[in-house]
Amino acid sequence: MPVQGSIDKYRVDSKEKFKLSDYETNDKSLFQHGGKEEHDPYLNQLRDELKQLQNQLYAESKHRVLVVIQAMDTGGKDGTVKSVFSKVDPQGIHIEPFKKPSEEELAHDFLWRIHEKVPRNGQIVVFNRSHYEDIIAVRVKNIYPKEVWKPRYRHIVEFERMLAEEGTTIVKLFLHISKDEQKERLQARLDNPAKHWKFNPDDLKDRARWDDFMEVYEDLIEKTSTEYAPWHIIPADRKWYRNLVVARIMVDTLKGLDMKFPTSDWIAEDITID
DSSP states (O other): OOOSSOGGGGBOOTTSOOOGGGSOTTOOTTSOSSOHHHHHHHHHHHHHHHHHHHHHHHHHOOOEEEEEEEESTTSSHHHHHHHHTTTSOGGGEEEEEOOSOOHHHHTSOTTHHHHTTSOOTTOEEEEESOTTHHHHHHHHTTSSOHHHHHHHHHHHHHHHHHHHHTTEEEEEEEEEOOHHHHHHHHHHHHHOGGGGGGOOTHHHHHHHTHHHHHHHHHHHHHHHOOSSSOEEEEEOSSHHHHHHHHHHHHHHHHHTTOOOOOOOSSOGGGOOOO
16 A cells, blocks of 8 residues: 655654644544554555564664654554564564662663663664653653753764764654543553553653643754654554555665665575585
């Protein structure tokens, strides 16, 4: 099923004033007809493409791909990773979930724990939360004063510039859900005992600061979306649409690397196996 429009509509232009309100959380304009069942075959096709492209990435061992995923609680970070990368060879992908920093990590600069997790040649690394938490959470919850978190915008921009210039392709995804959708997902966790482990009462404290988080995300995305590390705003109220858009972005990104399988210095026809 072809995309009905350009996936670039979700890419943030670093030269424009950014407002989250300009992006609908329930948009499905690129795949207008039908719902999850109708589009599952296309998602499977994208997964197959991504599997083959990742195989090339791993075999060529020349490029590195870093995927940064940020979202409010229940935004779908785990679900996106499980769905989009479900067919990718585990050897070529690593998922790095960044939790609250440890004492060891707090004893270093805020990027210390991040830098050691970035991809090497041939790898895709997915950050489930990331270095951006060291601005978002710190700023909203007043953990550190402004003189601490404000310079981090510049530090992150320059850190990502260094990664890009050293050969890392960076894809940044903000999974954009509405406050109403978050309410439904939090309630679903409470209603299902099998999902109680995913519920954290502190999520309700963050929900009470919703407007503060949105303000910080807007400021952050505007300041850190660059040509070499752009943000994409993914409509995430519909899980099936979110997965399609992210899968399409990943396939297009890897195709853009123009990868080739490495050549050998031997000829298969000249080899006989007894």
